[in-house]
Amino acid sequence: MHVLLKRYRGMKFPTPPLFAVNEVVFLVVPGQSQPAGPFVVSASVGNGQYKIKRADNGQEHPSTVKEDQLVVPAT
Numbered sequence: 001m002h003v004l005l006k007r008y009r010g011m012k013f014p015t016p017p018l019f020a021v022n023e024v025v026f027l028v029v030p031g032q033s034q035p036a037g038p039f040v041v042s043a044s045v046g047n048g049q050y051k052i053k054r055a056d057n058g059q060e061h062p063s064t065v066k067e068d069q070l071v072v073p074a075t
Helices: none
Strands: 006-008 011-013 024-027 036-046 049-054
Touching: 024 049
Parallel strands: none
Antiparallel strands: 006 011, 024 036, 036 049
């Protein structure tokens, strides 16, 4: 699912965050064959940026993460 930026006569309208707070996600790390995780989304800070924490011990990731770096398990 991709988030689309909606425009009307040059004005931008926000779209809902792609990931929800408390949703389980994995972090795609360039150069690694498997994503890291699991993590839990702790906050959506806007502009497609999220705060995440480790699911096993609650340790916060040191920086915000872009939504295109996060994936969810296939259902």
